[in-house]
Amino acid sequence: MSTTLRARPVPNIVTELPGPRARAHIAFDEAWTSPSLPRAYPIVPARGEGCTIEDIDGNVFLDFAAGIAVNSTGHAHPRVVAAIARQAAELIHFSASDFYLPIYAHAAERLARIAPMSGPKRVFIGNSGAEAVEAGLKLARYHTRRQNVVAFVGAFHGRTMGALSLTGSKAKYHAHFGPLLPGVYHVPFGSAGLDELEDRVFRRLMPPDEFAAVIVEPIQGEGGYVVPDAAFLPRLREICDRHGILLIADEVQSGAGRTGRMWAIEHWGVEPDILLTAKGIASGMPIGAMVAKEEVMSWTPGAHGSTYGGNPVALAALLETIDLLEEGLVVNAAERGEQGLRGLRPLLEHYPGLVRDVRGKGLMIGVELDSKETAEAVQRQAFERGLLVLEAGEDCVRMSPPLVVTAEEMETGIRIFGEAVAHVAGHRGAAVAEVGVAG
Numbered sequence: 001m002s003t004t005l006r007a008r009p010v011p012n013i014v015t016e017l018p019g020p021r022a023r024a025h026i027a028f029d030e031a032w033t034s035p036s037l038p039r040a041y042p043i044v045p046a047r048g049e050g051c052t053i054e055d056i057d058g059n060v061f062l063d064f065a066a067g068i069a070v071n072s073t074g075h076a077h078p079r080v081v082a083a084i085a086r087q088a089a090e091l092i093h094f095s096a097s098d099f100y101l102p103i104y105a106h107a108a109e110r111l112a113r114i115a116p117m118s119g120p121k122r123v124f125i126g127n128s129g130a131e132a133v134e135a136g137l138k139l140a141r142y143h144t145r146r147q148n149v150v151a152f153v154g155a156f157h158g159r160t161m162g163a164l165s166l167t168g169s170k171a172k173y174h175a176h177f178g179p180l181l182p183g184v185y186h187v188p189f190g191s192a193g194l195d196e197l198e199d200r201v202f203r204r205l206m207p208p209d210e211f212a213a214v215i216v217e218p219i220q221g222e223g224g225y226v227v228p229d230a231a232f233l234p235r236l237r238e239i240c241d242r243h244g245i246l247l248i249a250d251e252v253q254s255g256a257g258r259t260g261r262m263w264a265i266e267h268w269g270v271e272p273d274i275l276l277t278a279k280g281i282a283s284g285m286p287i288g289a290m291v292a293k294e295e296v297m298s299w300t301p302g303a304h305g306s307t308y309g310g311n312p313v314a315l316a317a318l319l320e321t322i323d324l325l326e327e328g329l330v331v332n333a334a335e336r337g338e339q340g341l342r343g344l345r346p347l348l349e350h351y352p353g354l355v356r357d358v359r360g361k362g363l364m365i366g367v368e369l370d371s372k373e374t375a376e377a378v379q380r381q382a383f384e385r386g387l388l389v390l391e392a393g394e395d396c397v398r399m400s401p402p403l404v405v406t407a408e409e410m411e412t413g414i415r416i417f418g419e420a421v422a423h424v425a426g427h428r429g430a431a432v433a434e435v436g437v438a439g
């Protein structure tokens, strides 16, 4: 690592893409790794700093994908790196499930204090978003002694069997894995879905007092950065209260400051019973946590645990990340998010029909295009120009930059994204396929 990446212009593409080393590595990778991995486009990263990524050919990219909305404090934030190094030198593992690991309780206290619920809370810590979802599902069933769960069309909750059963974003995620968990009822995301929940599900299919929980992403992530209508979350809370159903907020993607509040659900003033967090909460170290109201966390020793869950090195990153979020990154997410939406909205007028929507909150920014093919082509064209973004939903491209993104970097991102859309708009029809669908 000779020169700092900050000394280079960003982006700075110095080879064809993918470059020769990347091409060779991709051939090697494809000989050994699981073909299930849904690679979006051929980037092979070598190192990162802030919002910048250098690939193994020396190309420098502006990273508005952040490892699927994970690198909240940017790549290799010096304070996070130092916290990880300090902790690794002291203690790398000592299972918190079976013993009293100090940093585990400190992280639990910290998470409980920032969780968007009043009153006493308790915390379970695992390793990933899906594990947090599994913990939420198990706790809801355990506590209520009920079995059924409501989830939403378009939701993504992960790929373990329980989380997969709750996921409702793409049919291919379910293909050939059935039977999935029974007792999961999907309704549309938004107020119309709650009409359906009350009119169809509760009246005709299963009475409400048979439901343990409703699980909801306050803003849908993988489903396409969908912000619900204003009445949806307050009414969902009211329905849950009326029927003794637990409300689980899956903030794996929308939480940890990304939307300009610590938790997205705070935009609607709604308190969940159970909060799930992962991704950005530890800057890329593997953590998934569940915070629940104390009276809900009624399970007894042995009911749930994890060998690695709450690994001390990952928790050192989590504590430092929360400090950085509170010291200014949440505020920056709100400001840069406004700038991003303002800068991208003109695309709606410039490319009517092609660009269908520009939406989001904070640094969860989604641009909906007229088709999946257009979204893939825009994503690819952004990559060719040195901007990393990621498809979401059917026909949306998402931007989820690190929360350290500067005003200048946001301007660059907006400009390059506009150029990518302009290129695709200029190559409509047969040529759209040509401009590159990710391999």
Ligand SMILES: Cc1ncc(COP(=O)(O)O)c(C=O)c1O
Pocket: 068, 128, 129, 130, 131, 133, 156, 157, 158, 159, 217, 221, 222, 250, 251, 252, 253, 254, 278, 279
């Ligand atoms: C809202 C949400 N929940 C759960 C998950 C699953 O997280 P993980 O991939 O860490 O298991 C994701 C991952 O994208 C997510 O976006």
